[in-house]
Amino acid sequence: MSMKKINGKRLALVTIGQAPRVDITPDMMQGLDAEYDITEFGALDGLTKEEVARLAPKGGEECLVSRMTDGSEVVCSAAEIEKRLEHVFDKIDPEKFDAILMLCSGKLEAAVHSLPVFSPYDSLSAEIDERRAAKDVVGVISPHADQIGKMQAHFTAEDEARFASASPYAVDEFAKAGEKLKETDVIIMNCMGFDSAMAAKVEAAANVPTMTVRQLFMKHVGKSLMQKAPA
Known part of the structure; x- marks a missing residue:
């Protein structure tokens, strides 16, 4: 994985x-220099729940799962999110920022800018490649069952991975997901909404080392910032 510098x-x-x-954000940035100037942008900023509901996936469209400011879960069409991200990126003035950090581990084609863009998807892909090279059986937890098919594309053989789903924003199903992934060597929780407490529940149920994509992402970003990243 190439390492850009910030x-x-x-x-x-x-x-x-x-x-x-x-x-x-507070958890993700705690291992970094407190002097960093953070500004957050959202693809759904300013929308009501009714307006967001109209962005729901239709007819088998790929979905993305995220969070409203009130803490509720939202499932949107990936294509609709990509459209909205283009407008978000237009608002990010390259004269006022030094880098962009994405808070989504999906592959986002609209995440393109003149500034360096750091994506959890790249961290996830690099970790999966390393685990496959080591012949590990990888367990992957996605926030929505409809996203499992896309994750399967990271693997060439059926016996390389096992899959489960559990949302970081809804009913606690982490132990149930962990039970499904007992026959693996490592578990990766593939959503930036997953935190260390959720990973601990999965690990306790599966008895398998469990990491979040948030941890992987900040490990890589920490190197780019030349700061100490969370373990």
């Missing part, structure tokens, strides 16, 4: 839900 302290954080992400 030469400055002005960071734009972009969520596919609504900003600010009080469930992610």
Whole structure:
């Protein structure tokens, strides 16, 4: 995985839900220099729940799962989110920021800017590649069952991975997901909404080392910032 460098302290954080992400940002940034100037942007900022409901996936469209500012879960069409992200990126002035950090681990084609863009998807892909090279059986937890098919594309053989779903924003099903992934060597929780407490529940149920994509992402970003990243 190529490692871009961040030469400055002005960071734009972009969520596919609504900003600010009080469930992610404080935890994610705690291992970094407190002097970083953080501004958050959201693809769903300014929308009512009724307006967001109209962005729901239709007819088998790919979905993305995120969070409203009131803490509720929202499931949107990936295509609709991509459209809205284009407008979000237009608002990020390259003269006022030094880098963009995405708060979504999905592959987002609209996440393109003249500034360096850091994506959890790249961290996830790099970790999966390393685990496959080590012949580990990887367990992957996605926030929505409809996203499992897309995750399967990261693997070439059926016996390389096992899959489960559990939302970080709804009913607690972490132990249930962990039970499904007992026959693995490592579990990756693939959503930036998953935190260490959720990972601990999965690990206790599966008795398998469990990590979140948030941890993987900040490990890589920490290297780019040349700061100490969370373990």
